[in-house]
Amino acid sequence: MSHAHLAVVGGGQLARMMQQPAIALGLRIRLLAEGPDVSAAQVIADSIIGDHTVLADLEAVAEGVGVVTFDHEHVPPEHLRALADAGHAPRPGPHALLYAQDKGEMRARLTGLGTPCPRWAFVETPGDLAAFGFPAVVKATRGGYDGKGVWVVREAAEAAEAFASGARLIAEELVDFRRELSAQVARRPNGEVVAYPVVESRQAGGVCAEVVSPAPDLDAALASEAADLAERIAAELDVVGMLAVELFETADGRLLVNELAMRPHNTGHWSIDGAVTSQFENHLRAVMDLPLGPADPLAPWSVMVNVLGGAVTDLDAQLPVVLGDVPHAKVHLYGKAVKPGRKVGHVTVVGDDLADVLADARRAAALLTVGSPA
Template identity: 60%
Template sequence: MALTLGIVGGGQLARMMIAPAVELGVDVRVLTEEPGMAAQIAATATGDYRDLDTVRAFARGVDVITFDHEHVPQDVLRALVAEGIAVHPGPDALQYAQDKLVMRARLSELGMPQPDWAEVTDAADLDAFLASHGGRAVIKTPRGGYDGKGVRVVSDAAEAADWLSDGTPLLVEELVDFTRELAQQVARRPSGQIVTYPVVETVQRGGVCAEVIAPAPHATGRLAEVAAQIGEAIAEGLGVTGMLAVELFETADERILVNELAMRPHNSGHWGQDGAITGQFEQHVRAVLDLPLGDPGILQPWSVMVNILGGPATDSLEDRLPAALAAHPAVKVHTYGKAPRPGRKVGHVNAVGDDLDAVVYEARSAAAFFGD
């Protein structure tokens, strides 16, 4: 009997797990939020992932439950585990991806390098933090934020009045004077095996990942080693199973600080579909099924990923495909079956090669065919 993997959530991360699962002979089932989502081809159920009965019914007959996102509530996750269903990553790990205050507190315990941070519940606390951190800081809602949502830079507590009004604690963080952003990916099996990807450079625009260069340029030696150690320590310290992405700040004084975590395949690892011996989607499938992990090595010296954000306003990705493929025969185009909408991630392109400038140019030029 083939192993059966159940994925909760029908977005592009689920979609991109399907191909490597099929290659390995793993049957895939997806619980989608609505019909016609990115992972539709493997959808076997549609419903609300916050509803225990829906998820429980979906979980019947699968060997492992994993996720397209980190939003399945703890009570649902814990009920599944209590019923003997294998859930990876599990609720104990996922709590750190679901609540940024819980995450910060745990990383402090683990001695991970982080921006200064505090939990604030009122204007006085926030103003005190601002006063001791140069008058500006980042505030974050602990839950539900992504792609720049739930994040705000403030220089006065009055700018946070709407978020503070309901008494929910906020996370406030030092505004790090970083020189660039990096991401470190690690895969970990339930039985403990870990593999570590090369650290990559991520370029954000408007809080959303725009480009990734793998490996991060000038990240040989100490920097790469420190990033790898941070990734591995967090994967083990938080008990992550599956893919973990650690978003990092690199500072002018060569420190590395942990920004955010994701416990699933992550945009910073899409390059590996075409540039790594084992891409993150295959690796996640292997890890959550507790299969031996694959070699995370690179196939070419450089890989560059550029997101297709928004997509064309007047026509479709399909309409743009022929011209893009004709101009860039060596670029790999990935689309998600999603309708274009301003700012929405609707696809990405990957390019590989041995000349970084040429690879960046190829990837950016190809992605530009799908823009406005």
């Protein structure tokens, strides 16, 4: 087996996008992939096919490797502790990752830290939910993403599916928010931290549709508060690597923490083309305990638009159309089969004028999604 500097668990697009900065830094990644042709396995030669819930598969990918990091948060904590006991360094560690894996644990810990959160409670029965009050957002504490495992309920009957799911549930107030923000930081084991510009993320159907960096018209004090919040959470939870703190900016100008992600995150993809050091490079630097790179923007504005599976099923054939029409757009395709609504890539445009940058990024994404300009 070839010598590798770090193991990455999970073969999705986040692992795929770690490979480019790894090449530049001379770091060799060994991948635990779900199958031979998943997104990251197409570009990382040293791949093992296995299951992240099977300890033997995790031990195989970690063999001879000091550092283990992740494309997702779903590795069982007991397996991570076993890897740590065997002398490997899971980064982030199981003590931190728990708060990205379990929304109930996250809410309890953040509340204990005095972090601003929506009003919330554990709910085990319809009676608990009725006592909490409507409208509410009911969430499975584990396993939900991109709108899955989340139910907006305005009356008791709408919660039937949530209670039937068998999942442990929490209820949160339905926040009257003006927009969603994301504050990202990279943190090393020694506590060195770098904060990225606070961005606005716009959702469609529970999935991130586009990201604008920096968040337009964001009050300077609020931007500073968001970055400080992310740095404090990273330190308090001892996160190593990238941390994304997804926030609500409320209608009355407050910040509330919505979700945490302890890995590179969709709201940071703009940084590949729009920042001095991308989130993927800084994730690698952080987990390998290398000095972090500056997160300063390269242009006044960066807009990232996700490419979700649509009418265009042959992305290869459509690529020359996009590059010819919007040559300055940076196109990132993930090597995935097109399925309706599936994230198959993203496009980023950077520049001086927000209206132009936004229009060009949307146009490029539309050409890859529906085949015609938006």
